[in-house]
Amino acid sequence: MLLVVEQFLNGLQFGLLLFLLAAGLTLVFGIMDLVNLAHGSLYMMGAYFAATFVAWTGNFLIGVLLALGATLLLGIVLEFVALRHLYGRDHLDHVLATFGLILFFNDAVRLIWGPAGLALPLPAWLTVPIQIVPGVFYPAYRLAIIVVALAVALMLYIVVMRTRIGMLIRAGASNREMIGALGINIKLLYTLVFGLGAALAGLAGMMQAPILTVQIGMGENILILAFVIIVIGGIGSIRGAFLAAIFVGMIDTLGRAFLPDLLRQILSSTAASTAAPALSSMLIYLLMAIVLVVRPEGLFPASRR
Amino acid sequence: MIASLNARTALVALVAAGLLLLPLYSSITGNIFVLTLFTRIVIFALAAASLNLIMGYGGMMSFGHAAYLGIGGYAVGILANEGIGSGFIQWPVALLVSALFALAVGALSLRTRGVYFIMITLAFAQMAYYIVSGLARYGGDDGLTIYKRSDFGGLINLSSRVQFYYLCLACLFGGVYLIWRIVNSRFGLVVQGLRSNEARMQAIGFPANRYRLVCFVIAGTMCGLAGALLANNTDFVSPAVMYWTRSGDLMVMVILGGMGSLFGPVIGAIVYLLLEEALSQVTEYWALIMGPLLLLIVLFGRGGIVGLLGRLSRG
Amino acid sequence: MADRLLCVEKLVRRFGGVLATDNLSLEVAKGELHAIIGPNGAGKTTLISQLTGQLLPNSGTIRFAGQDITHLPAWRRSALGLARSFQITSLLPDFTAADNVALAAQAHNGHSFHFWRAARKESQLRNAALAALKRVGLEHRADVVVSKLSHGEQRELELAVALATKPQLLLLDEPMAGLGITESARMVTLLQELRREVTIVLVEHDMEAVFALADRITVLVYGRVIASGAPAAIRSNEEVKRAYLGDQHVVTRHG
Numbered sequence: 047m048l049l050v051v052e053q054f055l056n057g058l059q060f061g062l063l064l065f066l067l068a069a070g071l072t073l074v075f076g077i078m079d080l081v082n083l084a085h086g087s088l089y090m091m092g093a094y095f096a097a098t099f100v101a102w103t104g105n106f107l108i109g110v111l112l113a114l115g116a117t118l119l120l121g122i123v124l125e126f127v128a129l130r131h132l133y134g135r136d137h138l139d140h141v142l143a144t145f146g147l148i149l150f151f152n153d154a155v156r157l158i159w160g161p162a163g164l165a166l167p168l169p170a171w172l173t174v175p176i177q178i179v180p181g182v183f184y185p186a187y188r189l190a191i192i193v194v195a196l197a198v199a200l201m202l203y204i205v206v207m208r209t210r211i212g213m214l215i216r217a218g219a220s221n222r223e224m225i226g227a228l229g230i231n232i233k234l235l236y237t238l239v240f241g242l243g244a245a246l247a248g249l250a251g252m253m254q255a256p257i258l259t260v261q262i263g264m265g266e267n268i269l270i271l272a273f274v275i276i277v278i279g280g281i282g283s284i285r286g287a288f289l290a291a292i293f294v295g296m297i298d299t300l301g302r303a304f305l306p307d308l309l310r311q312i313l314s315s316t317a318a319s320t321a322a323p324a325l326s327s328m329l330i331y332l333l334m335a336i337v338l339v340v341r342p343e344g345l346f347p348a349s350r351r
Numbered sequence: 352m353i354a355s356l357n358a359r360t361a362l363v364a365l366v367a368a369g370l371l372l373l374p375l376y377s378s379i380t381g382n383i384f385v386l387t388l389f390t391r392i393v394i395f396a397l398a399a400a401s402l403n404l405i406m407g408y409g410g411m412m413s414f415g416h417a418a419y420l421g422i423g424g425y426a427v428g429i430l431a432n433e434g435i436g437s438g439f440i441q442w443p444v445a446l447l448v449s450a451l452f453a454l455a456v457g458a459l460s461l462r463t464r465g466v467y468f469i470m471i472t473l474a475f476a477q478m479a480y481y482i483v484s485g486l487a488r489y490g491g492d493d494g495l496t497i498y499k500r501s502d503f504g505g506l507i508n509l510s511s512r513v514q515f516y517y518l519c520l521a522c523l524f525g526g527v528y529l530i531w532r533i534v535n536s537r538f539g540l541v542v543q544g545l546r547s548n549e550a551r552m553q554a555i556g557f558p559a560n561r562y563r564l565v566c567f568v569i570a571g572t573m574c575g576l577a578g579a580l581l582a583n584n585t586d587f588v589s590p591a592v593m594y595w596t597r598s599g600d601l602m603v604m605v606i607l608g609g610m611g612s613l614f615g616p617v618i619g620a621i622v623y624l625l626l627e628e629a630l631s632q633v634t635e636y637w638a639l640i641m642g643p644l645l646l647l648i649v650l651f652g653r654g655g656i657v658g659l660l661g662r663l664s665r666g
Numbered sequence: 667m668a669d670r671l672l673c674v675e676k677l678v679r680r681f682g683g684v685l686a687t688d689n690l691s692l693e694v695a696k697g698e699l700h701a702i703i704g705p706n707g708a709g710k711t712t713l714i715s716q717l718t719g720q721l722l723p724n725s726g727t728i729r730f731a732g733q734d735i736t737h738l739p740a741w742r743r744s745a746l747g748l749a750r751s752f753q754i755t756s757l758l759p760d761f762t763a764a765d766n767v768a769l770a771a772q773a774h775n776g777h778s779f780h781f782w783r784a785a786r787k788e789s790q791l792r793n794a795a796l797a798a799l800k801r802v803g804l805e806h807r808a809d810v811v812v813s814k815l816s817h818g819e820q821r822e823l824e825l826a827v828a829l830a831t832k833p834q835l836l837l838l839d840e841p842m843a844g845l846g847i848t849e850s851a852r853m854v855t856l857l858q859e860l861r862r863e864v865t866i867v868l869v870e871h872d873m874e875a876v877f878a879l880a881d882r883i884t885v886l887v888y889g890r891v892i893a894s895g896a897p898a899a900i901r902s903n904e905e906v907k908r909a910y911l912g913d914q915h916v917v918t919r920h921g
Contacts (some may be wrong), residue, residue: 075466085522132650135649137466137469138412138469140597142645143645143649146641146643148644149638149641149642150640150641150642150643157639206522266596270474270595271476277467277474327480328482338462338471342462342463
């Protein structure tokens with residue numbers, strides 16, 4: 047029972063992290079119509095910056111905040127120097143150009159930080175297990191992730207739905223020319239949105255860093271999950287991304303935790319141990335395949351035919 | 352128009368001649384490395400050509416094409432591992448499994464369009480990567496060594512570098528010829544029309560997804576052949592060959608050479624792989640140069656190399 | 667009742683909060699030329715798209731030659747004999763005029779899972795294409811790439827492509843949009859010839875052409891039918907006159 051609660055919370059935590067990543071991706075795609083494969087690289091940079099700044103300042107919180115700022119800055123610079131030239135082009139051009147950026151970032155990181163990964167140790171106050179319900183303990187850090195991610199999601203909701211800037215963002219998503227005609231500085235808006243997306247990716251990266259290692263190529267693996275989430279949730283829909291992310295996070299975590307045992311009930315032990323890891327990894331994709339068969343536009347698409 | 356055609360034809364003729372005479376050059380100079388390098392290039396050219404069929408002619412931007420390199424390779428590897436060394440069994444199996452995978456993935460992915468399609472083909476290819484990584488019996492992440500190349504009886508000896516090179520070249524030329532015929536056939540015109548204006552094609556009576564699916568399967572099967580060749584070339588197969596960045600490499604080759612042109616992908620493969628080779632001689636961090644280079648190509652190089660030649664001849 | 671080729675009943679189509687097609691009912695008899703007119707935004711193209719299958723209605727039925735086609739995909743409707751020309755020219759820009767028409771003929775000439783023979787060398791397709799091009803007066807431009815054709819020629823090509831599918835019912839969405847005086851006159855003559863062979867539904871703004879050609883006229887305003895009948899009756903209908911009062915479009919001649 048304890049195990050189920052723990053895995054449930056792990057799934058929630060993973061899902062929220064995925065949401066942060068997917069939200070940035072879907073924002074940038076929904077508003078600037080830009081497919082950014084290098085989003086995973088920003089996730090990676092967030093983690094690397096965090097590990098570096100935390101080690102440099104000796105303080106976890108300050109290091110994380112600095113890293114957040116650095117990733118935001120990196121995103122803005124990237125948009126300004128390279129990505130803004132891609133607006134309006136074929137999606138294939140986006141794919142290629144940002145693919146080139148991935149190659150660049152991976153090697154740049156290797157040059158600066160070396161091929162071995164980094165570690166991001168947690169301060170003592172974050173490693174204590176917290177009693178959430180009598181008898182059930184959960185690591186403070188993972189709780190912190192859940193809290194922070196939910197807070198960010200809430201902030202995102204408020205900004206996009208209730209503020210003037212958010213209105214511009216939503217309007218910009220449906221009619222770019224009109225926004226330009228209103229005299230709003232579209233270029234600045236786009237740069238800020240991209241920076242926001244980068245910060246979200248970086249935040250996800252640095253939050254995940256203490257749990258997994260910080261290494262080259264970490265962005266690519268998780269980027270694919272972000273894509274799957276957007277497909278399941280529906281493009282352009284942040285609400286869809288949220289629900290799909292939680293769903294995917296749960297299925298993946300619970301699947302990996304309980305599928306091997308489940309299989310052992312049905313199949314022989316050897317068959318189960320060979321099939322289980324492969325099947326667990328496949329679970330998400332099977333889910334995506336099912337959604338595609340039933341609802342090709344995603345579960346909560348922004349528009350319907 | 353005539354001038355640009357001549358420049359293109361000249362380049363193609365030159366490249367074809369060069370590829371045919373390469374083993375001669377290699378034996379004269381004693382440079383074996385260039386032969387093995389170009390065997391690899393020729394195999395990837397076949398893979399790129401198959402991708403061009405669906406991307407350049409069909410307008411289907413598949414980001415999961417490297418999966419078939421892996422499937423073809425593992426078909427050969429797994430069968431070899433289980434004691435079935437005959438190429439007459441391994442290669443048809445490689446083609447069949449590639450076709451089936453393409454059928455399944457295509458049937459699901461073609462329900463979507465545009466960027467969705469790109470993401471989904473990417474996701475399915477990664478799924479295949481994870482499945483294969485999980486096959487502990489066949490090496491998992493570390494890959495599978497192939498101790499003996501595919502056996503074709505007395506017909507051809509794949510262990511001979513020269514014979515193997517010519518086999519790969521024959522597959523490449525055969526594949527390109529097949530694509531040429533397909534593209535100009537009834538089927539090919541439909542597929543090209545679908546790329547050009549799907550609504551119009553549906554309005555005149557063509558069920559889009561059926562034709563796209565068949566095209567997708569043909570391309571996947573052809574790439575499966577490339578996979579079988581690749582496994583034989585390296586005497587080794589691992590999940591890394593189907594990692595999604597490899598699919599990106601294939602896309603770059605197609606676009607670099609010029610999408611929707613018959614020899615574009617061949618030229619693109621040659622240029623990309625030679626560039627990669629050259630850059631890695633110069634520096635260990637060749638991606639630092641290659642990355643921004645790709646970006647610049649996208650921003651300034653419309654139509655790839657073949658398109659560039661056309662523009663140079665005209666102006 | 668047997669000569670009702672097209673029967674639309676209580677068609678409804680919404681886009682978010684907008685009711686583009688409002689309980690629309692319509693009948694087209696076999697062999698007639700039925701015009702659909704209405705001010706901009708009346709939902710004419712939305713109606714055509716639902717008839718051909720590019721859009722699906724929220725409710726209502728469409729029957730063609732007695733068969734319920736409401737939810738059939740576009741390509742199946744084409745196979746049944748429904749052809750369409752698009753309001754905004756929709757051709758294959760990289761192909762020649764002949765290629766465009768030949769493809770339409772090919773769609774109705776057996777299957778296209780032939781992978782080897784060069785399709786452009788198939789004489790029956792080529793001949794069918796040239797015949798259709800001749801009909802609209804474009805046979806001398808057969809081998810010109812579509813992107814190099816003039817706007818008027820492209821509109822004529824749209825018609826040729828629709829004709830090549832050997833339709834029972836031709837749905838023409840503003841075929842004269844953007845045409846000059848001579849080209850419009852040519853189009854009207856062409857339609858006069860075609861009406862003897864195929865049933866036509868014509869969406870048009872050019873009132874002179876509409877009243878010269880139509881057997882019956884249906885007037886659409888805000889997705890609703892406000893009048894339907896013979897041209898003379900429509901011309902004197904008070905509601906119709908009111909709907910067009912103040913509207914910029916009334917009988918604007920181009921060129």
